[in-house]
Amino acid sequence: MHHHNHYYGHSHILARYAGLDDRHPPRLRGYLQHGWNVADGYNPTHEFFDGAVRYVWSPRIAERGYALGRRNYTVVGAPWLYLQRLEPELGFLEDPETNRKPVEREGTLWFLFHGWEGGKIEGDHKRLIDEIRETEDGPVTFSLYYTEYDRPEIRNAYLDAGFEVISFGRRGFSYLGTDTEFLYKQLTAMRRHKRVAGNRLATAILYGAAAGCEIAVYGDPMMMEGEDPRFGGYARVQRLWPDLIGKDIDQRVAQQITREELGARYLLTPAEVRRTMFDGSNE
Amino acid sequence: MTDQPTYELVRGEMRPWTDYEGENFPAGGPVLTSVLADLASSVTGRVLVAGPTSADTVRAVAGEGRSVDLLVRGADDAERLGAELTGVRVIAGALDGLVADNPQPYDLVIAVAGVDRLTSYDAQRVSFADQLQMLAGLTTDGGVLAVAHEFDTAPASVLDARPEDQRHGDNDWRPVDTDTTRPVDHAGFVAAVRAVRAGEVDDLLLFGPPAAPRAAVNSRVTREAENLTDLLVAAAGATHRPLLAAPDEQVTRLVRVGRVADAADAALLIVGGRVAGDVITAAGDRALTATLAATGEPGWTSIRTSEPVAWPDARFAPGGSRDTAQPSETGRYVPAPAASEPSPLVTVEPSLAPSRVALSPTLHQLLRYAAATDDVPEFRRLAAEFGGLVETVPVTERRVLTTTTTVLDGGSVRPGLDIRAWTTTVSVDEALAAAFWLLQDAFVRARVRLPWPHHVRDAALTATWVEMAGGTADDASLARGRELADALSQAAPVVTTDLRAALADADAARRELGEAQGHIAGLERTIGFRDKQLRTREDVIRNLRKSPGAGLAASKSTGTSVAKLVKRTSEVRSFGELTAGVNRVVKRRQRQKQMRSKA
Numbered sequence: 001m002h003h004h005n006h007y008y009g010h011s012h013i014l015a016r017y018a019g020l021d022d023r024h025p026p027r028l029r030g031y032l033q034h035g036w037n038v039a040d041g042y043n044p045t046h047e048f049f050d051g052a053v054r055y056v057w058s059p060r061i062a063e064r065g066y067a068l069g070r071r072n073y074t075v076v077g078a079p080w081l082y083l084q085r086l087e088p089e090l091g092f093l094e095d096p097e098t099n100r101k102p103v104e105r106e107g108t109l110w111f112l113f114h115g116w117e118g119g120k121i122e123g124d125h126k127r128l129i130d131e132i133r134e135t136e137d138g139p140v141t142f143s144l145y146y147t148e149y150d151r152p153e154i155r156n157a158y159l160d161a162g163f164e165v166i167s168f169g170r171r172g173f174s175y176l177g178t179d180t181e182f183l184y185k186q187l188t189a190m191r192r193h194k195r196v197a198g199n200r201l202a203t204a205i206l207y208g209a210a211a212g213c214e215i216a217v218y219g220d221p222m223m224m225e226g227e228d229p230r231f232g233g234y235a236r237v238q239r240l241w242p243d244l245i246g247k248d249i250d251q252r253v254a255q256q257i258t259r260e261e262l263g264a265r266y267l268l269t270p271a272e273v274r275r276t277m278f279d280g281s282n283e
Numbered sequence: 284m285t286d287q288p289t290y291e292l293v294r295g296e297m298r299p300w301t302d303y304e305g306e307n308f309p310a311g312g313p314v315l316t317s318v319l320a321d322l323a324s325s326v327t328g329r330v331l332v333a334g335p336t337s338a339d340t341v342r343a344v345a346g347e348g349r350s351v352d353l354l355v356r357g358a359d360d361a362e363r364l365g366a367e368l369t370g371v372r373v374i375a376g377a378l379d380g381l382v383a384d385n386p387q388p389y390d391l392v393i394a395v396a397g398v399d400r401l402t403s404y405d406a407q408r409v410s411f412a413d414q415l416q417m418l419a420g421l422t423t424d425g426g427v428l429a430v431a432h433e434f435d436t437a438p439a440s441v442l443d444a445r446p447e448d449q450r451h452g453d454n455d456w457r458p459v460d461t462d463t464t465r466p467v468d469h470a471g472f473v474a475a476v477r478a479v480r481a482g483e484v485d486d487l488l489l490f491g492p493p494a495a496p497r498a499a500v501n502s503r504v505t506r507e508a509e510n511l512t513d514l515l516v517a518a519a520g521a522t523h524r525p526l527l528a529a530p531d532e533q534v535t536r537l538v539r540v541g542r543v544a545d546a547a548d549a550a551l552l553i554v555g556g557r558v559a560g561d562v563i564t565a566a567g568d569r570a571l572t573a574t575l576a577a578t579g580e581p582g583w584t585s586i587r588t589s590e591p592v593a594w595p596d597a598r599f600a601p602g603g604s605r606d607t608a609q610p611s612e613t614g615r616y617v618p619a620p621a622a623s624e625p626s627p628l629v630t631v632e633p634s635l636a637p638s639r640v641a642l643s644p645t646l647h648q649l650l651r652y653a654a655a656t657d658d659v660p661e662f663r664r665l666a667a668e669f670g671g672l673v674e675t676v677p678v679t680e681r682r683v684l685t686t687t688t689t690v691l692d693g694g695s696v697r698p699g700l701d702i703r704a705w706t707t708t709v710s711v712d713e714a715l716a717a718a719f720w721l722l723q724d725a726f727v728r729a730r731v732r733l734p735w736p737h738h739v740r741d742a743a744l745t746a747t748w749v750e751m752a753g754g755t756a757d758d759a760s761l762a763r764g765r766e767l768a769d770a771l772s773q774a775a776p777v778v779t780t781d782l783r784a785a786l787a788d789a790d791a792a793r794r795e796l797g798e799a800q801g802h803i804a805g806l807e808r809t810i811g812f813r814d815k816q817l818r819t820r821e822d823v824i825r826n827l828r829k830s831p832g833a834g835l836a837a838s839k840s841t842g843t844s845v846a847k848l849v850k851r852t853s854e855v856r857s858f859g860e861l862t863a864g865v866n867r868v869v870k871r872r873q874r875q876k877q878m879r880s881k882a
Contacts, residue, residue: 060404060405062456063404063456063457064404064405064456066404066453066455066456067297067300067404067453067454067456068299068453069453230298230299231298231299232296232298232358236296236298239292239294240294240405
């Protein structure tokens with residue numbers, strides 16, 4: 001199994017959905033798309049091995065990959081949607097054991113475009129904070145990926161602005177350090193917020209829409225060092241999905257686009273996941 | 284140096300992607316460029332060139348006060364073309380992206396790369412019919428629409444060796460055959476265009492790679508097109524598809540019965556405009572345009588030559604294996620077929636364009652009929668006519684003469700639609716050898732039934748024909764002729780080793796194997812006889828050694844008897860014969876002995 005399949009606990013979620021060991025998930029027969037992008041779902045320098053299947057979220061992703069000369073795409077939908085099927089109540093209730101009162105959604109969960117292990121973001125955080133204050137009515141919870149969370153100058157900027165600052169953990173690397181609860185925590189947080197916003201249209205925004213939040217994309221999209229321009233960069237994202245960018249967007253349109261991009265119509269049954277994605281080599 | 288963008292963006296641009304390299308090449312080449320330049324010259328105002336089109340072709344359309352917009356889907360292509368084509372507005376994106384921008388209507392809309400190449404994976408998912416509607420909607424009320432489309436029913440497409448899911452390469456991200464509004468033949472395409480645009484339609488049937496056709500024939504001269512069969516077959520053979528068999532036979536038959544549209548690889552429909560000429564064919568990097576004589580002697584007249592234009596598929600490289608996650612490892616070590624460069628021995632000379640070409644079969648067709656029907660006298664006569672032509676053409680003219688580009692006109696052979704010339708002086712014998720080497724190659728490739736035995740092939744057959752034509756076929760001129768023929772083949776379509784040829788070769792190999800086995804059996808049998816013969820003689824000699832005097836005692840003359848016996852023994856063909864002989868001799872001796880004792 002490629003170590004990317006472990007990112008955010010994706011393979012753990014799929015194993016659980018398929019009724020397999022989700023603590024030590026069996027091997028996936030290929031490469032699972034681990035984030036949304038404007039290309040074929042993988043980073044431009046991703047390595048692939050012959051015979052491996054590319055499990056992607058939506059047909060559009062597969063089509064872009066086909067045009068790149070790549071084959072063996074299978075559309076399976078986003079693991080996030082499988083998690084939502086597995087956890088229909090998570091985060092919705094005050095306490096599933098003692099207090100099953102539905103939580104009242106409030107405030108905005110704000111996602112700063114995050115860097116990764118190989119690149120840090122650069123931008124004017126002060127200006128972004130001002131714009132968030134001007135825009136958001138309720139309380140703002142600021143979600144930082146650990147790459148930014150661990151940089152005090154960034155974390156403190158948002159703490160000093162009076163925002164609650166959280167991080168869902170690490171996605172892991174080379175099978176180590178993966179917080180398998182990453183997406184569980186994110187789902188819980190999203191289901192408790194009314195609105196999800198960010199400075200770039202990215203995976204978390206689509207997850208927010210899928211979790212029933214209003215979404216908004218605004219502010220300085222910031223730069224990431226070493227960003228690969230070959231797929232057209234964020235400018236292409238803005239041209240392709242203008243309906244999802246802005247402070248006040250049509251939420252019905254956002255829901256439709258999100259369903260398409262996350263492949264809501266393409267989710268497999270547990271038996272199909274077992275058969276299609278896991279090869280049973282270490283079940 | 285500035286970083287100003289050289290192009291504009293509309294929705295649906297593709298990146299990374301190119302329609303200008305490798306497997307994909309833009310529409311263009313001498314034939315299309317000549318047609319479009321003529322067409323554009325009658326139009327003023329705004330022109331849209333939609334889809335990947337070669338820079339040469341766009342330049343030919345631009346000028347004379349026309350403002351040209353070029354729409355391509357690859358962002359990298361747009362960037363490069365924007366820098367290359369000054370005065371042309373280059374736009375990257377899909378057709379629906381351009382339409383969404385609501386541009387001013389165009390006086391001429393050109394989509395010679397086809398409607399399929401106006402969309403992208405990020406475009407709206409619209410059908411072929413809707414795309415065509417969008418394209419037609421971009422023209423002004425009296426505007427001209429020129430749109431091309433390739434046919435899945437074309438002979439080269441039907442004979443494509445690849446399974447359907449691999450025929451469109453990386454362009455097939457959404458399988459094109461799932462769109463039921465997409466026409467697959469000429470009739471369907473004409474109907475689809477008429478459905479979106481009323482008006483008079485000029486219909487050019489294209490032969491060869493649809494984006495870079497080698498020949499175009501107006502559908503109004505399909506009756507006369509039979510005389511162009513060799514030209515159309517050669518054009519169709521320029522396909523880049525791997526083929527199960529050469530399309531020659533199908534194209535020939537369809538053209539013969541007047542179904543030229545069914546034989547064509549694609550068509551260019553022009554609504555609201557007319558193209559000059561009825562036949563446009565490529566000669567090297569130029570196009571020859573000819574018109575059917577309206578009055579007087581029937582034939583192709585008004586033959587003119589275009590300016591040179593580069594072939595957009597000159598660097599075509601077939602796509603590699605796409606079945607695996609990465610391109611095949613083997614592909615790293617097996618070099619892709621190199622694009623063939625035109626031979627320096629051949630050039631084109633516009634002054635060689637004939638003023639008129641008769642509506643009659645080519646010499647190649649006539650020689651083929653004569654050969655296939657065992658009519659050697661007729662073949663000899665035609666070869667002599669050809670020899671006469673080669674003899675009369677001034678050596679300094681350096682005109683290339685082949686059997687496919689010469690026609691029989693009023694009983695004598697004359698040059699056809701061709702302007703190729705040698706770059707070096709070529710003697711009559713060498714020119715004849717070159718022409719007949721090409722004929723020999725074509726006949727062998729097409730497996731034409733020939734009246735000469737199968738061991739008379741290659742140089743032997745070529746020499747025979749050269750001599751029939753009145754030439755001298757010495758080794759030097761045959762070798763030089765081979766070199767010249769290869770130079771002409773290099774400029775012509777690449778011949779694919781196809782399945783039909785492979786099956787025929789396998790069949791021939793099986794037959795040869797059976798014949799060889801029969802031959803071996805015969806030899807074994809002969810050896811067996813020889814072996815028996817030797818053993819018999821050995822036995823006789825042994826017997827003689829055992830009792831040297833016994834057989835000879837009664838003999839009147841020992842020396843004579845021994846000599847006789849040895850002679851007889853050497854004539855013995857089998858053991859049985861020897862035994863019978865010996866028995867006869869013994870019995871005779873016994874009878875003689877008995878008679879003497881009685882006496």
